[in-house]
Amino acid sequence: MTAFLAIFYKECLHIVRDRRALAAALLLPFVQLMLFGFAIQLDVRNVELGLVDHDRTPASRALVEQICADGAIRVSRRVADEDAMETLLDRGIVRIGLVIPAGFEHRRHAGVDAPIQLLVDGADASFAGQALGHVGGSLQHGMANEIRQTVRVAGGPERLPGIHLRTRVLYNEALNGTWFIIPGLIAVLLVMLAAMLTSQCVAREYEEDTIEQILISPVSGPVLMLGKLLPYIGVGVAQVITVTMAAVFVFGVPIRGSLVLLSIATLLYLAGAMALGLMLSAVLKSQQVALQISLVATMLPSLLLSGFLFPIENMHPILQALSWLIPARYYIAITRGMFLKGTGLAVLWPEFLAMVLFCTVMLALATSRFRSTLS
Amino acid sequence: MMFSFRRMAAVARKELRHILRDHRMRPVLFIVPVMQLIILGYAANMDVDHVKMMVVDHDRSPVSREVAQRLDAGVAFDVVEITEYEADAERALDAGDAEVAILLPPGLARGLARAEAVDVPMWLDGTDSNRGTIAQTYAETILAGISADHLPARQAPIGRADPRVRVLYNPALRSRWFMVPGVVVMVLAVVTSLLSAMAIVKEREKGTIEQLVVTPIRPAELIAGKLLPFVGIGLFIAALVTVAAIIVFGVPFRGSFLDLVLMCLVFLMSTLGVGLLGSTLAQTQQQAMLAVFLVLMPSFLLGGVFYPISNMPGWAQTLANLTPVRYFIEIVRALFLKGAGLDVLAADAAALAAIGLVVLGVATFRFRKRSA
Amino acid sequence: MSGLAVDARGLVKRFGGFTAVDRVDVRVERGAIFGFLGANGAGKTTVIRMLCGLLAPTAGSALVDGEDVLRHPDLVKARIGYMAQKFSLYDDLTAMENIQFFADAYLVPRALIAERTADLLDGTGLRGREHAFTGTLSAGIKQRLALACALIHQPRILFLDEPTAGVDPLSRRVFWRRIHELRTQGTTVFVTTHHLDEAENCTEVMFMQAGRTVALGAPRQLRQEHQLPDGRLPSLEEVFLAACATGEAGP
Numbered sequence: 001m002t003a004f005l006a007i008f009y010k011e012c013l014h015i016v017r018d019r020r021a022l023a024a025a026l027l028l029p030f031v032q033l034m035l036f037g038f039a040i041q042l043d044v045r046n047v048e049l050g051l052v053d054h055d056r057t058p059a060s061r062a063l064v065e066q067i068c069a070d071g072a073i074r075v076s077r078r079v080a081d082e083d084a085m086e087t088l089l090d091r092g093i094v095r096i097g098l099v100i101p102a103g104f105e106h107r108r109h110a111g112v113d114a115p116i117q118l119l120v121d122g123a124d125a126s127f128a129g130q131a132l133g134h135v136g137g138s139l140q141h142g143m144a145n146e147i148r149q150t151v152r153v154a155g156g157p158e159r160l161p162g163i164h165l166r167t168r169v170l171y172n173e174a175l176n177g178t179w180f181i182i183p184g185l186i187a188v189l190l191v192m193l194a195a196m197l198t199s200q201c202v203a204r205e206y207e208e209d210t211i212e213q214i215l216i217s218p219v220s221g222p223v224l225m226l227g228k229l230l231p232y233i234g235v236g237v238a239q240v241i242t243v244t245m246a247a248v249f250v251f252g253v254p255i256r257g258s259l260v261l262l263s264i265a266t267l268l269y270l271a272g273a274m275a276l277g278l279m280l281s282a283v284l285k286s287q288q289v290a291l292q293i294s295l296v297a298t299m300l301p302s303l304l305l306s307g308f309l310f311p312i313e314n315m316h317p318i319l320q321a322l323s324w325l326i327p328a329r330y331y332i333a334i335t336r337g338m339f340l341k342g343t344g345l346a347v348l349w350p351e352f353l354a355m356v357l358f359c360t361v362m363l364a365l366a367t368s369r370f371r372s373t374l375s
Numbered sequence: 376m377m378f379s380f381r382r383m384a385a386v387a388r389k390e391l392r393h394i395l396r397d398h399r400m401r402p403v404l405f406i407v408p409v410m411q412l413i414i415l416g417y418a419a420n421m422d423v424d425h426v427k428m429m430v431v432d433h434d435r436s437p438v439s440r441e442v443a444q445r446l447d448a449g450v451a452f453d454v455v456e457i458t459e460y461e462a463d464a465e466r467a468l469d470a471g472d473a474e475v476a477i478l479l480p481p482g483l484a485r486g487l488a489r490a491e492a493v494d495v496p497m498w499l500d501g502t503d504s505n506r507g508t509i510a511q512t513y514a515e516t517i518l519a520g521i522s523a524d525h526l527p528a529r530q531a532p533i534g535r536a537d538p539r540v541r542v543l544y545n546p547a548l549r550s551r552w553f554m555v556p557g558v559v560v561m562v563l564a565v566v567t568s569l570l571s572a573m574a575i576v577k578e579r580e581k582g583t584i585e586q587l588v589v590t591p592i593r594p595a596e597l598i599a600g601k602l603l604p605f606v607g608i609g610l611f612i613a614a615l616v617t618v619a620a621i622i623v624f625g626v627p628f629r630g631s632f633l634d635l636v637l638m639c640l641v642f643l644m645s646t647l648g649v650g651l652l653g654s655t656l657a658q659t660q661q662q663a664m665l666a667v668f669l670v671l672m673p674s675f676l677l678g679g680v681f682y683p684i685s686n687m688p689g690w691a692q693t694l695a696n697l698t699p700v701r702y703f704i705e706i707v708r709a710l711f712l713k714g715a716g717l718d719v720l721a722a723d724a725a726a727l728a729a730i731g732l733v734v735l736g737v738a739t740f741r742f743r744k745r746s747a
Numbered sequence: 748m749s750g751l752a753v754d755a756r757g758l759v760k761r762f763g764g765f766t767a768v769d770r771v772d773v774r775v776e777r778g779a780i781f782g783f784l785g786a787n788g789a790g791k792t793t794v795i796r797m798l799c800g801l802l803a804p805t806a807g808s809a810l811v812d813g814e815d816v817l818r819h820p821d822l823v824k825a826r827i828g829y830m831a832q833k834f835s836l837y838d839d840l841t842a843m844e845n846i847q848f849f850a851d852a853y854l855v856p857r858a859l860i861a862e863r864t865a866d867l868l869d870g871t872g873l874r875g876r877e878h879a880f881t882g883t884l885s886a887g888i889k890q891r892l893a894l895a896c897a898l899i900h901q902p903r904i905l906f907l908d909e910p911t912a913g914v915d916p917l918s919r920r921v922f923w924r925r926i927h928e929l930r931t932q933g934t935t936v937f938v939t940t941h942h943l944d945e946a947e948n949c950t951e952v953m954f955m956q957a958g959r960t961v962a963l964g965a966p967r968q969l970r971q972e973h974q975l976p977d978g979r980l981p982s983l984e985e986v987f988l989a990a991c992a993t994g995e996a997g998p
Binding site: 020021024028032035036038039040041042043044045046047048063086089090091092095104107108109110111112113114115116117118119120121122123124125126127128129130132133135136137139140143146147150157159160161162163164165166167168169170171172173174175176177179180299301304305309310311313314315316318319333336337340341343347 | 411413414415417418419420421422423424425427468469470471483487490491492493494495496497498499500501502503504505506507508509511512514515516518519521522523525526533534535536537538539540541542543544545546548549550552553662665669672673676677679681682683685686687688691692694705708709711712713715719
């Protein structure tokens with residue numbers, strides 16, 4: 001017991017003395033959350049549209065108004081013809097262009113479909129998809145309103161015949177992009193910092209040659225590991241609390257699920273990530289490399305394969321399978337479920353199970369690594 | 376005393392040997408690019424399709440069945456289950472088994488036949504707001520089509536504006552074509568910034584820097600010599616990734632390779648500058664790593680590698696405009712997909728060069744102060 | 748060649764509120780072996796760094812090999828040899844590569860490199876092992892290699908900062924034999940150490956304590972100055988302790 005306390009205390013001292021690292025560990029997640037939470041917006045805005053209007057009638061002007069109605073899109077350049085428009089797109093001056101052919105109004109009033117051309121810069125595929133969707137949506141709504149107006153004026157029924165879709169949005173009623181990003185962001189930030197912090201601690205001993213002294217002392221593997229791990233978990237908990245408070249109070253993300261369950265999941269996640277860091281630290285006897293590998297091992301997969309940036313369903317089957325190996329995947333599912341949906345164990349038990357498994361396996365691996373170096 | 380190329384070359388040669396002989400650096404040099412390439416090439420897909428849908432059919436008519444069929448038919452939706460009970464839909468949405476539930480009311484068929492307005496509720500999982508919004512548009516379009524088909528034919532009071540879309544440079548809007556050029560940028564930035572910072576700090580940590588400073592080697596020669604190997608390594612890796620992008624992922628490269636090399640060199644000014652700057656702020660290697668990493672991560676997320684910059688609020692856009700990544704990713708995408716020439720790239724290249732000079736300048740200044 | 752090898756007057760170095768070097772004069776004749784002794788933290792390393800152009804003094808002046816260190820540190824660096832406290836060679840480079848590096852750093856004329864390298868390898872006993880990684884060599888051999896690299900450009904003045912730290916006594920003896928050899932060739936050697944027995948090797952020694960000079964002179968002369976009441980000559984260690992006890996002394 002005393003051995004454990006001694007190790008625990010020593011590790012705490014290490015942490016507290018490395019002021020820069022400690023400050024970074026506590027402030028970083030918070031700062032990054034603020035930065036990305038506000039900066040990353042999934043909703044389309046500030047879109048600059050290039051316009052070629054061969055028709056120049058009230059109808060064509062009305063069309064442009066419809067598209068720009070919600071303020072997300074605005075006309076920034078008007079050019080004379082399609083060639084000029086393509087030049088604009090080539091040079092990246094605008095990313096989307098509208099060409100209204102002559103006769104647009106005429107065709108519409110005749111009750112016939114009037115084609116218009118949308119040119120979009122596909123190099124930025126994510127933007128293109130969003131912008132097109134947005135334009136399409138605006139057009140649809142605009143036209144539906146128009147038709148309703150015309151019908152009403154002509155004395156027709158108040159509501160048009162046909163299917164009217166009544167959408168009720170669940171969990172994220174305002175379709176707030178930030179609410180979607182934040183839980184995922186928390187997962188990504190935490191795992192990276194957790195692994196980075198711990199990956200240094202054993203390797204540091206190796207590099208400073210104090211590992212000999214520790215190995216000689218009659219401390220068992222698990223005790224050594226636990227003693228080293230707990231202080232970092234403490235730091236991790238501090239990180240989680242700051243970040244969650246920011247999420248709730250600054251961004252207004254609701255926590256609809258059980259706080260207790262969320263805390264348990266978070267502890268499992270932290271413990272697992274830190275055990276991973278410890279294991280790497282023990283395996284690679286150099287802080288620098290341990291840090292690098294832990295970055296690579298945790299950051300990339302967490303960012304890319306966990307469902308944070310890209311939906312897992314869209315991925316190549318092999319990568320979907322691989323994503324099962326990434327704890328961030330489970331944690332993100334849990335955080336999104338618990339923050340926004342208010343779901344509990346009934347639904348999330350597979351993810352919880354996976355977290356427990358990950359945590360246990362990592363701790364076991366880290367311990368066995370220590371044991372093998374002790375013998 | 377004049378700048379001596381011989382001394383600088385000696386430093387560069389020494390550095391290169393250090394890097395190549397650090398057998399633990401080697402896997403990282405190769406693993407990082409390959410991993411990012413594979414993941415971004417195969418995983419990155421932001422298209423909204425195959426949205427999982429539950430159909431609650433209270434009508435149970437040929438029309439309702441047809442609706443379900445047509446919703447399932449395209450790529451937009453995958454109907455996972457057709458049920459009679461709302462509770463099933465609720466459960467599916469909570470569990471994430473479905474993202475959308477559409478409730479076909481009793482009297483759907485009748486209402487359409489009588490040319491009445493029929494309300495069809497849809498429950499939408501708003502967690503992924505982007506996906507949700509687009510799914511909503513899809514549903515509206517498909518249902519509007521069904522309506523039109525089932526209503527007695529009538530003259531439309533006014534014609535619709537019918538958008539024909541032409542997508543330039545990436546007609547199929549393949550996410551991969553968008554993401555993979557980003558890998559070139561990220562890999563180059565990560566490898567060169569991180570490793571250069573660490574290499575410099577390592578020297579200081581080991582204490583061998585004193586032996587260097589006492590020689591006639593000038594700070595400028597030292598800096599240049601330390602950074603030069605990373606230029607070579609950076610270009611080599613960028614070349615590897617580009618070749619992989621073209622051959623393995625089929626991303627077209629329509630510009631000039633020479634332009635790419637040139638632009639990489641300009642970008643390297645910034646990344647190496649960041650590495651050098653990071654090394655002056657840190658006392659240990661992991662501090663250096665953290666410092667560089669802290670600069671890189673935000674610059675990727677904010678720089679337009681994943682999310683369009685135009686979406687961001689004004690202040691974030693200003694921040695983005697200060698990062699070299701933002702310009703370089705534009706340039707690389709333009710080179711790959713648009714076949715842009717230097718005349719088009721000039722503005723971005725100039726910005727990139729300006730930032731690079733500033734960063735390198737500040738970094739060099741700080742480094743000299745420290746070693747003096 | 749005339750003039751002093753090293754002529755430093757009134758050197759002061761302050762770090763914030765702490766005075767590491769307090770008005771120290773250093774005058775070294777050409778061809779001397781000047782020993783710089785004192786406990787850790789006495790200021791020896793700070794002085795040597797100031798003389799080598801590594802650190803700018805807060806006050807005072809220094810001429811090394813006739814050049815003003817404050818105004819032309821680059822010129823000074825080209826003319827002196829320096830062996831750092833931990834004789835920092837690059838462990839992951841071979842002996843040959845280390846030599847080549849320093850030869851380039853000092854712009855040794857290419858025509859002369861082969862010859863000097865050969866001499867160097869023979870002198871240090873590394874012939875045949877020149878392609879071994881420096882990290883695999885023993886401390887004694889590394890020390891000899893470091894010294895050789897410091898001499899590759901045949902400097903007239905050699906600064907050695909605790910060169911025998913962590914080296915076995917036999918290698919130490921070999922090392923000092925080499926130093927005497929250098930002296931006969933006309934090189935001035937300036938060495939810091941905290942091994943008092945090594946001080947016997949020097950033509951002149953200076954004791955430092957807490958940033959000040961507490962004793963200065965040839966070893967024999969110092970021992971005679973501090974002759975004990977019973978007529979015995981004290982060891983240098985006793986001289987040093989006595990000098991520290993009385994505080995500042997010297998010319």
